[in-house]
Amino acid sequence: QVQLHQSGPGLVKPSQTLSLTCVISGDSVSSNNAAWNWIRQSPSRGLEWLGTTYYRSKWYNDFAVSVKSRITINPDTSKNQFSLQLNSVTPEDTAVYYCVRGLAISGFDNWGQGTLVTVSS
């Protein structure tokens, strides 16, 4: 049974960096079948996919155009986790952030519990 557990601060100041971590149990961040995603949800933007990291003999990343210049997603094989960093945040980045496992055929089948991140001074 796959479980994803997120952690990170709930309040970030404007212009600073938002950092979240997602610990995986029941699967491996290095799986050749899964992709590890960050998705956020806000009333104004709905569900918004931010980016993914996955291993297929080597590591790959894909990012949404809207955040491509500000986002980093890193796997950590020693801790079986992956992380999100979003730089230069503004109040528009206020949202509930989810880490999510994706499978090529069967979509996003496992979600973390969600973290409300508020960008405010």
Added chain:
Amino acid sequence: EIVLTQSPGTLSLSPGERATLSCRASQSVSSSYLAWYQQKPGQAPRLLIYGTSNRATGIPDRFSGSGSGTDFTLIISRLEPEDFAVYYCQQYGSSIFTFGPGTTVDI
């Protein structure tokens, strides 16, 4: 980027009734990569349907999906009280994954 639109925005029904939810894409989506999710207040979305018509693990058979190209449908054959929620479609066939804005099914 493929844009997904959903209709109606809100569907007001009663338990036992049939719900028909629509998802339309701005360009063709491979049927293998269209999914539906259910979200209840305070919870993460839950995968219901993947590959247009395949129910995810543990999803009851009153949920069914169909469609192709740019038009997809989720049907809930007989609404149970726990089915009142928001439903999102999603395409995951391109390198940029997108979600629809959601349909609220309420009483």
